Amino acid sequence: MPDNLQPRNRPDPDLISPRILPHQAAAAKALRRARSRMMVCFWTLPLYMLAIWMLLTNRRETDAIMFVYMGVWAGFALDMARRRCPLCKKQFYVKHVLMNLRARRCVHCGFDSHSVAEAVDRDGVTQ
Numbered sequence: 001m002p003d004n005l006q007p008r009n010r011p012d013p014d015l016i017s018p019r020i021l022p023h024q025a026a027a028a029k030a031l032r033r034a035r036s037r038m039m040v041c042f043w044t045l046p047l048y049m050l051a052i053w054m055l056l057t058n059r060r061e062t063d064a065i066m067f068v069y070m071g072v073w074a075g076f077a078l079d080m081a082r083r084r085c086p087l088c089k090k091q092f093y094v095k096h097v098l099m100n101l102r103a104r105r106c107v108h109c110g111f112d113s114h115s116v117a118e119a120v121d122r123d124g125v126t127q
């Protein structure tokens with residue numbers, strides 16, 4: 001008889017915890033979304049610079065694209081900076097003044113928003 005007494009695909013106990021409350025799961029998803037938006041802005045910066053360069057070489061106006069792009073940057077950066085950790089209630093990405101774009105964990109208490117959000121997406125803990 002095969003040893004199938006142990007359940008297979010058992011989730012990592014660090015990822016799935018009965019302590020993940022619905023508001024923490026929602027906050028984790030929002031934190032991950034805010035960081036993803038900011039990273040999209042960051043990685044499209046070369047495209048923006050290329051577009052500005054092409055407009056300038058064709059002697060076209062660059063004001064509109066500059067205002068729109070910088071507005072999107074500022075909006076997403078403010079959204080990311082104002083996000084608070086569901087555990088310690090401090091700013092998730094801001095330790096002192098500067099924002100940590102690479103942080104996947106709370107810079108204060110270490111709450112891992114990505115693991116929680118992935119666990120919720122995978123297992124549907126909430127909703």
Ligand SMILES: [Zn+2]
Nearest residue numbers: 085088106109
């Ligand atoms: Zn925290």
